[in-house]
Amino acid sequence: MPHLLNVWPSVSRQLASSPRVLLLFDYDGTLTPIVARSEMAILPDETRRSLSVLAALDRFVVGVVSGRGLLDLEAMVAIPGLVYAGNHGLEISGLEMDYVHPEAPGFEACLADVADLLEAELAEVPGLVVDNKRLTLTVHFRNTPDSFETQVDSAVVATVAPYVQTGQMMLTRGKKVVEVRPNLDWGKSQAIEKIRRECVDNPLPVFFGDDQTDEDGFAVVQDAGGLAVFIGSTRQSTKALHQLESPAEVGQVLELLARLD
Ligand SMILES: [Mg+2]
Secondary structure, eight states: OOBTTTTHHHHHHHHHTSSOEEEEEOSBTTTBOOOSSGGGOOOOHHHHHHHHHHHHSTTEEEEEEOSSOHHHHHHHHOOTTOEEEEGGGTEEEETTEEEEOTTGGGGHHHHHHHHHHHHHHTTTSTTOEEEEOSSSEEEEOTTSOGGGHHHHHHHHHHHHHHHHHTTSEEEEEETTEEEEEEOOSOSHHHHHHHHHHHSTTOOEEEEEEOSGGGHHHHHHHHHTTOEEEEESOTTSOOSOSEEESSHHHHHHHHHHHHTOO
């Protein structure tokens, strides 16, 4: 898997020859380093500046596609003119969109019940956070001692099992998180497709991501002839055909993109 900066001459030629480019980024672990508490994942100043510059150029449509709730994501990024997809794409704003997946709100009450059950079940686990984001829910255990990990995972699986068995909910896992999501055929890949269709001029899609739920997004942009960039070590397995080591390197690429001829 080539490091994106090593093949930048050919990649930049491909991007420069595309009249429009759709640049999409995951947030945590991609635009910002992963930190102990999600509210401390502040966008670096240089990254914010580069994204703002790119968003103002006619060539680019810029968006952020995250598991965070939409309002939280918009507040963290806070750059006007971007497309924002929150809750793994169940809610999208920007371009002409003010989208909520039509079936997602029907799961809110159920998710609130699941949140209460998980809060009670996991109350004794140190450092654990149950974050009900209205349309999806995240159990964060980054600040929990590793010795609790198996117990946390089993407790979440057992608590959510009745809702999984009835087909209402599904579980996904990421870096020190387990997520409870409505069992809908909708995630980052569908959100990316929807954003791409909304750009009438069929832009070349590029997607940067670092975690499990980004993998479907990688597949969808590569199938469309675009570029998928995995953020992390080459030792990890991914569908993405390009790689960068860190959010700091994503920052470098943003600066290169802003200087594209
Ligand atoms: Mg991420």
